[in-house]
């Protein structure tokens with residue numbers, strides 16, 4: 001009788017099984033659609049609930065040693081998971097990595113903390129700087145990785161430092177000056193996992209902060225569709241708005257299968273029913289083609305369109 005040679009996945013699971021359940025809990029063939037705001041996509045070969053910084057370091061080291069791909073997901077508000085699922089470890093930060101605390105003008109939170117709870121805690125403490133960002137579905141780590149922003153505020157503007165696990169499994173604290181980033185990107189989202197961060201905010205009158213938060217929420221409710229979506233699909237090109245170009249190119253209401261361009265916002269694709277990832281990709285490709293043909297502008301993706309190995313596909317023309 002021949003004994004099968006253990007695969008890299010067997011080796012990875014053996015390594016993870018040796019990590020205490022206080023640090024990591026794994027699930028195989030784990031459904032992902034309900035963990036994304038688009039509600040689309042097949043299962044993860046392995047989903048790891050990681051509950052501590054040591055757990056994150058152990059997981060990243062094990063994945064590196066066994067050459068198994070991984071991706072960290074927050075609220076899944078900016079990703080498209082393929083219909084076949086991800087042949088990768090999907091890391092989600094939970095437990096001790098979701099805490100939030102305020103001391104003076106500084107707010108510290110775990111990488112998996114709910115962004116809306118972070119914003120609420122800042123407002124309750126009379127601290128300004130992120131009050132207009134409360135409606136962005138996100139985790140703290142996702143908000144830092146994407147440098148989430150709206151209505152004149154951006155997360156990197158208030159970052160004091162971030163704690164990250166590097167691709168080799170080492171833990172580092174990066175001060176603001178070491179964190180490169182700009183419009184909808186930061187180095188924190190490049191091969192690293194943000195396990196926690198401290199934000200430095202400005203004390204202000206609570207009523208004034210609440211007022212700004214309310215105005216931002218009202219504007220968002222008016223602009224964004226209520227159906228499941230992943231927010232903006234394309235980045236704004238320099239000096240223009242992707243939504244304006246897409247609307248002018250006749251994209252509003254365009255449909256492929258169950259995926260539709262929102263009537264409210266031409267840069268948002270909604271899951272109008274049983275949309276598949278293939279429907280969304282086909283629609284995105286058509287939107288990019290229309291803008292290129294009408295204006296000669298090549299739109300770039302803001303949405304992270306993932307392939308089976310959880311790599312980000314960047315060219316909307318080849319989806």
Ligand SMILES: Cc1cc2nc3c(=O)[nH]c(=O)nc-3n(C[C@H](O)[C@H](O)[C@H](O)COP(=O)(O)OP(=O)(O)OC[C@H]3O[C@@H](n4cnc5c(N)ncnc54)[C@H](O)[C@@H]3O)c2cc1C
Nearest residue numbers: 074075076077078138139141142143145148149194230231
């Ligand atoms: C209705 C709606 C409205 C939106 N409005 C806005 C808006 O106004 N402004 C805006 O900027 N965005 C907006 N978005 C997009 C989205 O909410 C943001 O990009 C958000 O910050 C994504 O966070 P997430 O935790 O869901 O990350 P995910 O979507 O899960 O992941 C996004 C990227 O971040 C990485 N990532 C996640 N967590 C971590 C971590 N701990 N460490 C390192 N990398 C990590 C992922 O690997 C992935 O590359 C909107 C989305 C929706 C659905």
